[in-house]
Amino acid sequence: MTTLLGRPGSPTTTAPDAPDRTPAARAARRKALLHWIAVHSLGVAAALFFVLPFVFLFLTSVMSDHQALTRDLTPNSWEWGNYAKVFDTPGFLTWWKNTLLYAGLGTVLSVLSSIPVAYALAKFRFRGRQLSLMLVISMMMLPPQVIIIPMYLFWAKQLDLSGSLWPLIIPMAFGDAFSIFLLRQFLLTIPNEYLDAAKVDGCGEFRTLIRVVLPMAKPGIAAVALFQFFYAWNDYFGPQIYASENPAAWTLSYGLESFKGAHHTDWNLTMAATVLVMAPVILVFFFAQKAFVEGVTLTGVKG
Amino acid sequence: MSTHTLRSKRRRSALRTAAFMSPWLIGFTVFFAYPLISTVYFSFMKYDGFNSPVWNGLGNWSYVFSDYPMFWPSLRNTLWLVVIMVTCRVVFGLGIGMLITKIKTGTGIFRTLFYLPYLAPPVAATLAFVFLLNPGTGPVNTILGELGLPTPGWFNDPGWSKPALTLLAVWGIGDLMVIFMAALLDVPKEQYEAAELDGASAWHRFRYVTLPNISPIVMFAVVTGVISAMQYYSQPLVAGKVASGVIGGSGQQFEPGYPDKSTLTLPQLVYNLGFQRFDYGAACVVALVLFALAMAFTALLMRRRGGLIGSGD
Numbered sequence: 001m002t003t004l005l006g007r008p009g010s011p012t013t014t015a016p017d018a019p020d021r022t023p024a025a026r027a028a029r030r031k032a033l034l035h036w037i038a039v040h041s042l043g044v045a046a047a048l049f050f051v052l053p054f055v056f057l058f059l060t061s062v063m064s065d066h067q068a069l070t071r072d073l074t075p076n077s078w079e080w081g082n083y084a085k086v087f088d089t090p091g092f093l094t095w096w097k098n099t100l101l102y103a104g105l106g107t108v109l110s111v112l113s114s115i116p117v118a119y120a121l122a123k124f125r126f127r128g129r130q131l132s133l134m135l136v137i138s139m140m141m142l143p144p145q146v147i148i149i150p151m152y153l154f155w156a157k158q159l160d161l162s163g164s165l166w167p168l169i170i171p172m173a174f175g176d177a178f179s180i181f182l183l184r185q186f187l188l189t190i191p192n193e194y195l196d197a198a199k200v201d202g203c204g205e206f207r208t209l210i211r212v213v214l215p216m217a218k219p220g221i222a223a224v225a226l227f228q229f230f231y232a233w234n235d236y237f238g239p240q241i242y243a244s245e246n247p248a249a250w251t252l253s254y255g256l257e258s259f260k261g262a263h264h265t266d267w268n269l270t271m272a273a274t275v276l277v278m279a280p281v282i283l284v285f286f287f288a289q290k291a292f293v294e295g296v297t298l299t300g301v302k303g
Numbered sequence: 304m305s306t307h308t309l310r311s312k313r314r315r316s317a318l319r320t321a322a323f324m325s326p327w328l329i330g331f332t333v334f335f336a337y338p339l340i341s342t343v344y345f346s347f348m349k350y351d352g353f354n355s356p357v358w359n360g361l362g363n364w365s366y367v368f369s370d371y372p373m374f375w376p377s378l379r380n381t382l383w384l385v386v387i388m389v390t391c392r393v394v395f396g397l398g399i400g401m402l403i404t405k406i407k408t409g410t411g412i413f414r415t416l417f418y419l420p421y422l423a424p425p426v427a428a429t430l431a432f433v434f435l436l437n438p439g440t441g442p443v444n445t446i447l448g449e450l451g452l453p454t455p456g457w458f459n460d461p462g463w464s465k466p467a468l469t470l471l472a473v474w475g476i477g478d479l480m481v482i483f484m485a486a487l488l489d490v491p492k493e494q495y496e497a498a499e500l501d502g503a504s505a506w507h508r509f510r511y512v513t514l515p516n517i518s519p520i521v522m523f524a525v526v527t528g529v530i531s532a533m534q535y536y537s538q539p540l541v542a543g544k545v546a547s548g549v550i551g552g553s554g555q556q557f558e559p560g561y562p563d564k565s566t567l568t569l570p571q572l573v574y575n576l577g578f579q580r581f582d583y584g585a586a587c588v589v590a591l592v593l594f595a596l597a598m599a600f601t602a603l604l605m606r607r608r609g610g611l612i613g614s615g616d
Contacts, residue, residue: 039405046399047416053474054419056442057431071445113326120323126316132324134605139335141601143534145570146594149583150341151334153352174330205319234424236537237570241578253426253537260430260545267434277427285422289415 061272068268082272089262091247092273095255098243102165102251103232109169110176110228111221117175118183119209123195133184139177144237152241163246168238178231179224182295186220187213223295226288233281252277339594346587356584363584367592371585373560373575377567380465381533384568388469389528393521396476400483401513414480421477429541432471433458437546458546461565468538468566479524486520487513523604530600533593539566540574569593 060068061082063075086092120126121133156162190213198208214221236253243249250258256277263269285292321328346363350356367374399417406413420428436443436457444454457467494512503511514521543561559575560567569589577586 036407039402040408042402043406043413046402047413050416050420050474053431053435056435060434060442069440071440073442073445113330116323117327120320124316124320124323126320132327135331135335136327137605138598138601139331141530141597141604142335143536143570143593143597145534145536145573146590146597147335147338147342148573149345149577149586149590150338152577153583154338157352171330171334173326174334175327180327205323230422234426236426236541240574253424256426256430257541257544264548270430271434274427274430278423281422281424282419285419 057271058275060268061275063268065266065268068271069265079268082268083276086259086269086273086276089259089269089273091250091255092259094248095250095252098165098249099233099251099253102168102235102239103229106169106172106232107225107228110172110179111225113173113175114179114183114224115214115217115221116209118180118187119213121180122184122187123192124205136177136180136184140181142177148241155242162242164249165239165243165251167242168232168235172228176228179228182224182227183217183220186217186223190216219291219294222288222291226284226292227295229284230281342587342590342594345583346591348584350583351581352583353581359584363582363588367585367588371572371576373564373567373572374589376560376564377569377572380565380567381535381569383465384468384532384535385529387465388472389525389532391469391473392476392479392528393524395473396479396524397483397517397521399476399480400487403480403484404487414484417480418477421475423475425537426541428471428475429538430545432467432474433542433545436467436470458542459562461563464542464546464562464565468542471538471542482520482524483517486517490516526600526604530597530604533568533596533600534570535568536570539568540571542566569596 056073059074062078062080063072063082064077064079067076121129121136151167152162155167159167161167194212194216195208198212203211234253235251236257239249239251239254243251243254247255256273259273260270345356347359347361348356349359349362403410403414403417423431435441438444438454438456438459441457444457447454455463455466457463490513494516495508498508498512540559543559543566544557547557547561549557549561556579559571570593572589573586573593576582576589
């Protein structure tokens with residue numbers, strides 16, 4: 001903090017009518033204080049922009065049916081029963097169960113199948129490694145809609161699995177491009193000396209991976225698992241294609257929209273359902289904040 | 304070492320590599336290569352999923368480019384999103400990233416609050432914004448009205464639907480904030496001190512010290528932003544459905560793009576052609592246009608290898 005020290009020669013301390021250090025230091029301190037106030041006011045303004053939508057969303061979710069149709073911003077009476085009504089809506093619990101199945105099983109499968117691939121791409125030397133990596137990135141960047149017609153025909157006409165979430169879960173057992181890429185970036189940061197030491201001790205590649213690499217890669221694996229879980233939780237297109245014909249297979253993201261359709265004018269219930277879809281993701285984030293932020297940084301900056 | 308053992312060693316290492324790579328090799332073949340080739344094949348076929356496919360030459364292509372009324376509007380919308388939404392996100396994300404590095408009190412709380420909206424599931428966040436911005440009773444227009452400001456029709460007005468989507472996208476800026484924050488903290492402090500000694504203004508310090516140091520990350524944010532703008536799907540579709548009041552069910556058919564095609568994007572056309580009109584051939588044409596655009600920008604990302612891939616050596 002150069003301004004606080006009032007370093008001689010810096011523009012803030014060269015006022016001509018400042019013969020000794022004290023007024024200059026005071027001026028510098030005042031400038032620092034003003035700077036602090038300006039920065040933190042901006043911070044509060046930005047925080048309002050990010051938080052107010054959540055606040056209005058929540059306030060509307062506890063309004064009475066009648067009040068939710070008015071311009072009021074705050075509830076007159078707090079109708080916590082709205083949340084019970086949402087849970088009583090036919091299907092809502094099924095959507096929860098399906099979402100947990102898709103997100104949970106999908107995450108486990110994609111992490112398990114992506115680890116060995118990421119390890120090979122990060123640490124093995126082989127012909128076609130660079131090409132494989134480029135193909136992984138291409139797959140990662142591929143919009144799901146590009147291949148949806150043949151994929152749908154494959155699952156629906158050949159395997160007769162439409163009307164379920166299996167067309168979304170099964171592919172996760174064959175390596176997920178984003179997980180492979182992110183894990184590979186993480187594994188690059190593990191020094192080769194550890195692997196060499198394990199090999200000197202007589203470990204094969206598989207044992208090295210299990211005993212040495214995995215324990216060190218825990219933060220990376222946690223980040224990948226979180227991203228994968230959130231991806232499945234948030235997925236709308238997949239369930240829309242494969243599950244829309246069968247309400248018993250709907251997920252929260254897909255069901256939420258139809259909830260709005262069924263409760264056309266009830267903004268309060270729709271907002272309560274919206275809060276219930278957002279809440280788990282935000283709770284998970286609070287418990288795993290570090291892993292998550294590390295993952296975001298990893299996708300962009302490391303390498 | 305004899306050539307024999309060397310060769311067998313090499314073969315063993317190739318087998319080992321194949322074993323480790325096998326999940327992805329299967330995934331790549333079944334869920335990428337095969338459907339991609341198949342998409343090219345269907346783009347030249349007349350196929351509705353019931354009658355067997357019939358050769359149609361360039362018929363699907365000319366239909367999409369000259370007769371399908373949704374193609375050019377959706378491309379124009381995508382261009383709008385690429386230019387305006389991506390710019391807004393990058394500028395705002397950089398601003399928030401700079402702000403968070405300057406905040407000294409309660410940094411953790413501010414960072415969490417700024418980041419949180421990024422996590423909101425897209426469908427839930429879209430529903431929330433359609434409510435917040437609903438022209439009649441929504442809180443935003445209520446407050447704007449109190450302040451005597453104009454109250455736009457947001458998701459119900461073709462001229463305001465894309466700005467409303469941009470607002471939603473800017474709200475979820477958390478990912479960019481984290482990336483920019485990490486990049487800003489990596490800028491060498493000495494460069495700022497030297498610039499300050501030279502009497503450089505705040506703008507000059509930003510222009511000649513900050514920007515050159517973080518330009519690779521800005522580039523990364525722009526290119527990935529462009530790629531996701533081209534894939535933009537759940538938010539415009541859900542916003543259109545909810546704002547129009549036509550939702551789900553097999554009874555009502557939702558014509559995507561409400562209001563007045565202003566929220567159409569290319570991925571929605573694949574759905575419209577393939578799953579509403581059962582014209583798989585034309586859907587595959589749009590899919591290939593989407594593929595070409597996505598891969599062109601991915602190639603741009605990969606060319607700047609240092610930032611994205613890393614060497615691994």
